[in-house]
Amino acid sequence: MQGTSGHRSRGSEEYGVYDDAKTYYASEERHSNRYGVRTRTYSQNSLVKQLERMGAQEPFRRGSHDETTMETGRRFLVQVDATLEILKNQEDTDGNMQITIEDNGPKVISLRTAASAGHNRFEVRGTYMLSNLLQELTLAKEYGRKQIILDEGRLNENPVDRLSRLIRDHFWDGLTRRIDASSIEIAARDPKDWTDDPRPRIYVPIGAPEQYEYYQKVAADRPELRLDVQQLPEKITPELIRDMNDKPGLLAVAVEKVEEEDELGNKTTSLKGLPFVVPGGRFNELYGWDSYMESLGLLIHERVDLAKSMVLNFCFCIEHYGKILNATRSYYLGRSQPPFLTDMALRVYEKIKHEPDSKEFLRRAILAAIKEYHSVWTSEPRLDPVTGLSRYRPEGLGVPPETEATHFVHILKPYIEKHKMEFEEFVRAYNYGEIKEPELDEYFLHDRAVRESGHDTSYRLEGVCADLATIDLNSLLFKYETDIGRTIRSLFGDKLVIPAEFCQGTPYQPGESVSSAVWDRRAKRRKLTMDKLMWNEEEGMFFDYDTAKRQRCTYETATTLWALWAGIATPKQAADLVKKGLPRFEMFGGVVAGTEKSRGAIGLERPNRQWDYPYGWAPQQMLAWTGLLRYSFTEEAERLAYKWLFMITKAFVDFNGVVVEKYDVTRPVDPHRVDAEYGNQGLDFKGVAKEGFGWVNASYVYGLQIVNAHMRRALGTLTPYETFIRAIELNNERALAGLTLT
Ligand SMILES: OC[C@H]1O[C@H](O[C@H]2O[C@H](CO)[C@@H](O)[C@H](O)[C@H]2O)[C@H](O)[C@@H](O)[C@@H]1O
Numbered sequence: 177m178q179g180t181s182g183h184r185s186r187g188s189e190e191y192g193v194y195d196d197a198k199t200y201y202a203s204e205e206r207h208s209n210r211y212g213v214r215t216r217t218y219s220q221n222s223l224v225k226q227l228e229r230m231g232a233q234e235p236f237r238r239g240s241h242d243e244t245t246m247e248t249g250r251r252f253l254v255q256v257d258a259t260l261e262i263l264k265n266q267e268d269t270d271g272n273m274q275i276t277i278e279d280n281g282p283k284v285i286s287l288r289t290a291a292s293a294g295h296n297r298f299e300v301r302g303t304y305m306l307s308n309l310l311q312e313l314t315l316a317k318e319y320g321r322k323q324i325i326l327d328e329g330r331l332n333e334n335p336v337d338r339l340s341r342l343i344r345d346h347f348w349d350g351l352t353r354r355i356d357a358s359s360i361e362i363a364a365r366d367p368k369d370w371t372d373d374p375r376p377r378i379y380v381p382i383g384a385p386e387q388y389e390y391y392q393k394v395a396a397d398r399p400e401l402r403l404d405v406q407q408l409p410e411k412i413t414p415e416l417i418r419d420m421n422d423k424p425g426l427l428a429v430a431v432e433k434v435e436e437e438d439e440l441g442n443k444t445t446s447l448k449g450l451p452f453v454v455p456g457g458r459f460n461e462l463y464g465w466d467s468y469m470e471s472l473g474l475l476i477h478e479r480v481d482l483a484k485s486m487v488l489n490f491c492f493c494i495e496h497y498g499k500i501l502n503a504t505r506s507y508y509l510g511r512s513q514p515p516f517l518t519d520m521a522l523r524v525y526e527k528i529k530h531e532p533d534s535k536e537f538l539r540r541a542i543l544a545a546i547k548e549y550h551s552v553w554t555s556e557p558r559l560d561p562v563t564g565l566s567r568y569r570p571e572g573l574g575v576p577p578e579t580e581a582t583h584f585v586h587i588l589k590p591y592i593e594k595h596k597m598e599f600e601e602f603v604r605a606y607n608y609g610e611i612k613e614p615e616l617d618e619y620f621l622h623d624r625a626v627r628e629s630g631h632d633t634s635y636r637l638e639g640v641c642a643d644l645a646t647i648d649l650n651s652l653l654f655k656y657e658t659d660i661g662r663t664i665r666s667l668f669g670d671k672l673v674i675p676a677e678f679c680q681g682t683p684y685q686p687g688e689s690v691s692s693a694v695w696d697r698r699a700k701r702r703k704l705t706m707d708k709l710m711w712n713e714e715e716g717m718f719f720d721y722d723t724a725k726r727q728r729c730t731y732e733t734a735t736t737l738w739a740l741w742a743g744i745a746t747p748k749q750a751a752d753l754v755k756k757g758l759p760r761f762e763m764f765g766g767v768v769a770g771t772e773k774s775r776g777a778i779g780l781e782r783p784n785r786q787w788d789y790p791y792g793w794a795p796q797q798m799l800a801w802t803g804l805l806r807y808s809f810t811e812e813a814e815r816l817a818y819k820w821l822f823m824i825t826k827a828f829v830d831f832n833g834v835v836v837e838k839y840d841v842t843r844p845v846d847p848h849r850v851d852a853e854y855g856n857q858g859l860d861f862k863g864v865a866k867e868g869f870g871w872v873n874a875s876y877v878y879g880l881q882i883v884n885a886h887m888r889r890a891l892g893t894l895t896p897y898e899t900f901i902r903a904i905e906l907n908n909e910r911a912l913a914g915l916t917l918t
């Protein structure tokens with residue numbers, strides 16, 4: 177059985193070229209038996225074959241036929257340490273442990289062939305193959321191999337296949353966490369913990385006493401972990417969240433009961449954490465909207481277990497913390513993130529509906545979403561009582577502790593100078609109300625809202641976010657309303673009873689039942705209000721609405737396309753959005769977060785913000801594609817997906833397998849280079865990338881389902897979109913000219 181993909185069967189002497197690293201490198205036999213081992217190739221996966229099919233020249237010399245056949249492929253006999261040394265000294269000329277197009281080595285290394293018992297040599301050429309060699313050798317070394325028999329197929333693999341395979345077999349597992357004795361030290365690690373003693377710490381809600389007991393036992397059994405276990409009080413206040421800044425920690429999520437047996441056969445019950453996928457890099461906890469995006473990729477890869485358990489973790493968060501959290505760390509307790517629970521639960525349900533407990537799973541998720549809808553999104557302060565629209569407006573106190581150290585320096589500098597204090601001294605005094613600065617209070621009210629919006633940060637939102645009924649949030653709530661209504665009607669006989677534990681913060685009494693009609697009315701009302709206040713007929717786009725100034729905003733944001741995803745646009749509005757709106761956001765690498773005009777001039781005093789032009793983010797792409805398809809704009813969805821996938825694949829090929837958090841979608845050569853705010857995540861690896869970045873991984877596999885087969889092949893040969901489309905048009909013209917009608 178091959179890792180998680182499971183699509184290869186193997187006889188005792190036959191191995192898969194594309195086995196996951198563990199299967200490939202853990203086998204002693206495969207790498208010692210030079211002659212007995214047969215390796216299957218998947219010729220359709222080979223870059224060589226792709227090039228041949230296109231009539232293009234191979235970028236490297238092929239060896240003699242006695243050493244390679246289409247059946248087996250060429251194999252190399254490689255001494256791991258020595259070859260790694262040569263690669264590093266000769267090819268990694270800038271010494272960053274990656275081989276990229278920026279290295280100036282000779283770009284060629286000669287390897288011994290396995291079939292000649294190391295007698296003959298064959299040259300491996302070019303950045304892509306050499307960087308794949310570096311990646312493979314780094315993995316081989318990690319598995320303790322001194323010598324390997326390496327399939328050439330792993331070096332010249334079609335890059336689309338290689339990246340999809342890495343995501344499926346490696347990246348998801350690399351990003352999966354579980355909060356229990358098996359790996360709590362990994363889940364608890366927090367690169368954003370800037371305190372002097374960043375020890376592992378877990379906060380357990382008052383309603384989960386078994387978990388509190390369990391983690392205390394883990395701490396006692398394994399003192400070397402220095403695990404600090406704390407129980408949260410029942411009421412979580414802004415003051416409490418602020419006080420926890422000195423002792424930041426992980427927040428407990430859902431667990432399941434499991435039976436364990438010791439050596440003597442005694443059975444005991446223990447707890448096992450429900451797994452979740454983290455975004456990656458500095459973000460090592462369960463995030464709100466990242467999880468939804470990740471689940472789209474996980475479901476394609478048949479990792480339903482993971483997507484399902486993330487839904488259950490969200491239910492736990494709503495039940496115990498009152499909301500789906502921005503993420504599960506103490507400093508995120510006061511705020512949420514863009515809500516996607518209903519769509520996520522329905523997609524999981526689609527996959528598991530044949531299972532006996534699937535209806536119960538969906539019922540719990542919908543009940544949790546109803547509670548979240550009322551108690552978080554449509555009650556004050558997030559609700560604007562005048563319009564009935566909602567805003568990102570979380571509660572909190574003081575300066576968010578998790579950002580990079582320099583993030584607020586330019587904001588706080590005048591106040592620090594005014595009070596003649598050191599930076600940290602001022603932050604403390606301000607956080608604890610010893611210094612009153614109402615203007616700063618206002619700034620941080622909006623800053624918290626920006627972070628809740630997921631779009632942290634952007635000039636669209638800075639200094640105003642808590643007042644904005646954004647097109648994104650209100651589209652998402654419209655989707656909640658329609659999803660909840662439809663689910664109650666079609667799956668629960670138009671009657672859903674609200675149990676006591678889901679009533680708090682809602683208008684319902686325990687045992688009261690709800691029907692779909694009220695949800696249909698809510699959706700209808702929201703749509704009418706959004707049409708009236710947010711739609712600009714002339715511009716052909718929805719805009720945010722400022723509930724304080726009572727006026728429509730003018731910042732052009734890609735979130736206008738979320739109206740398509742949610743299904744809130746009429747067919748005419750959708751056509752306008754595509755005709756007038758979309759061209760403003762379409763760049764070389766896909767959809768940009770906002771337009772250059774709206775961002776305005778940037779400079780030393782007004783630095784770049786990561787959710788503005790020229791940056792593009794995975795969720796914006798995925799929602800745009802899905803929305804366009806929903807309204808049958810197939811060509812546009814395919815084109816945008818192609819551009820995004822091309823940019824990611826090209827960076828992956830040219831930069832040693834890199835997959836990052838966000839991209840500069842206007843930059844064809846090195847789009848992964850983003851220096852705004854905390855920089856990019858996913859860049860920091862030695863030799864081989866192990867995780868990619870959660871939502872970009874998902875966008876890659878999701879996007880590959882959007883483009884057609886022809887496009888997928890063209891992506892594999894790194895054909896830029898313009899070249900691809902010209903070839904298609906030429907072909908069409910020829911076909912048209914040759915068409916004879918009888
Ligand atoms: O530490 C700074 C901020 O980091 C997070 O925001 C960014 O990463 C998140 C995880 O991928 C993502 O959900 C968000 O859209 C990004 O902007 C965090 O969510 C912020 O609250 C935090 O202040």
Ligand SMILES: [Ca+2]
Nearest residue numbers: 268270272274
């Ligand atoms: Ca390098």
